[in-house]
Amino acid sequence: MTTSRAPQPAARSGELMRLPAYRSTDPMPQHTDGVIDLANNELMLAPLPAVVESLRHGADHVHRYPDPTARTLHHAVSKCFATDPERVVVGPGSGAVLQQLLLALCAPGDDVLYPWPGFDAYPLLVAQAGARGVPVPLTAAGEHDLPAFAAKTTTRTRVVILCSPHNPTGRRIPHTEMRAFLTALPPDIVTVVDQAYVEFDEEEDTSDLGLMHAHPRTVLLRTFSKAYGLAALRAGYAFAAPDLAALGRRTMLPFSVTRLAEQAVQVSLDHSQQFTRRLALVRRERQRLEEGLRTEGLAPLRSYGNFVWLPLGAAAERFAVAALRAGVRVRACPGEGVRISVGDEEAHRRVLAAARDFKAAHGG
Structure with a gap:
């Protein structure tokens, strides 16, 4: 029976350096360029x-x-x-x-x-x-x-x-x-x-x-x-x-x-009552976004979060590019899919416009 040696400090530091820093390749946050950010699963509503x-x-x-x-x-x-x-x-x-x-x-x-x-x-x-x-x-x-x-x-x-x-x-x-x-x-x-x-x-x-x-x-x-x-x-x-x-x-x-x-x-x-009402609003908007994407010919998964997932596989990054052209930033997981945070009516209008352009260009 053999036993493995525990990693030494130098080996551990090497392992840490091989890992990418958390979202180190993301662009700097921009809130004045007209692009709506739906990439971070932030709550769509302003603070109470x-x-x-x-x-x-x-x-x-x-x-x-x-x-x-x-x-x-x-x-x-x-x-x-x-x-x-x-x-x-x-x-x-x-x-x-x-x-x-x-x-x-x-x-x-x-x-x-x-x-x-x-x-x-x-x-x-x-x-x-x-x-x-x-x-x-x-x-x-x-x-x-x-x-x-x-x-x-x-x-x-x-x-x-x-x-x-x-x-x-x-x-x-x-x-x-x-x-x-x-x-x-x-x-x-x-x-x-x-x-x-x-x-x-x-x-x-x-x-x-x-x-x-x-x-x-x-x-x-x-x-x-x-x-x-x-x-x-x-x-x-x-x-x-x-x-x-x-x-x-x-x-x-x-x-x-x-x-x-x-x-x-x-x-x-x-302020639990206000919190409950806000949750209900986010859930309604999530359902509307899912339905809108299905209408555009895409197949989002049924979500229980404040976001929607499109399992697009290799086409994920192409959808993210289409979304950015439409004025909205989404989160692409290369080779897997796209995550879209629930937003407001204008944000969803842009997402659905991107979905139409994406379907027209790539057929899904």
């Missing part, structure tokens, strides 16, 4: 007026450090979801919370499985934790291939990342399939279910944390960036068993959640 007012008041105190452990955010989350504070982890965005967990859980030589295509930061965060990333391709229908995840699980597997609703396809993992998969996993493997878009899923009860209670090695990862529209403020959270949550809190960078972010989260949670 009460949130804007809280930011104005908070600006008077930016010379003061925030709470190093973000206790206001931690308390707000535990109270909103009526859960034990010892089960809550917070950080500056869900990506940072995932990083905290991976740093706490992984050692050199460990494997982390994740769906691919997926959130661009997964491989980078795994490598930063010193682990080896194992991408698991989606099915042809854009779904998680849970049997493939099970087949790739070995004694080296430390963490499995699932994403439901999935970014970029918008598909969700049915509850029965999720529970069967978690039940069959070895008990020493931690599963992180990335639920960054869960609020947009009208079939999901976001207050139900039963999956975590039924499967104690499961972490539910969420964010205030998407449905709550606080992307620029950076506030994320997770629910986990107390021992896992404690580890995630220990690796949080002190002062990383700003006081402005904590205040904006608290105000957002205090």
Whole structure:
């Protein structure tokens, strides 16, 4: 029996340097060129007026450090979801919370499985934790291939990342399939279910944390960036068993959640009725965009996020070029498809114009 040596620091740095920086090839953000940006899954709606007012008041105190452990955010989350504070982890965005967990859980030589295509930061965060990333391709229908995840699980597997609703396809993992998969996993493997878009899923009860209670090695990862529209403020959270949550809190960078972010989260949670109405609007616009694309002869997948996925394969980049000509920026995954964030009426008019031009030029 042979054993493999853990990667040495030089090898680890080499692995990190081989990974592309997160979206390093993206153009600089431009908000004055007339192009509507539907590439980043940002909320289509402006911040709540009460949130804007809280930011104005908070600006008077930016010379003061925030709470190093973000206790206001931690308390707000535990109270909103009526859960034990010892089960809550917070950080500056869900990506940072995932990083905290991976740093706490992984050692050199460990494997982390994740769906691919997926959130661009997964491989980078795994490598930063010193682990080896194992991408698991989606099915042809854009779904998680849970049997493939099970087949790739070995004694080296430390963490499995699932994403439901999935970014970029918008598909969700049915509850029965999720529970069967978690039940069959070895008990020493931690599963992180990335639920960054869960609020947009009208079939999901976001207050139900039963999956975590039924499967104690499961972490539910969420964010205030998407449905709550606080992307620029950076506030994320997770629910986990107390021992896992404690580890995630220990690796949080002190002062990383700003006081402005904590205040904006608290105000957002205090305006739940407005939040519910805004969610309903995004869902309606998502359905209209899907229907419009089908009318133009394309076949978007049924999405449960605030975006729509077109499985265009090799034609993905050609569609993105057509969209840019029409004055809208979308997200192309080369060789896979195109992700289009839900926007307003004008943004969708441009997307559908691009779809017509694309069909005329390429026949889909």
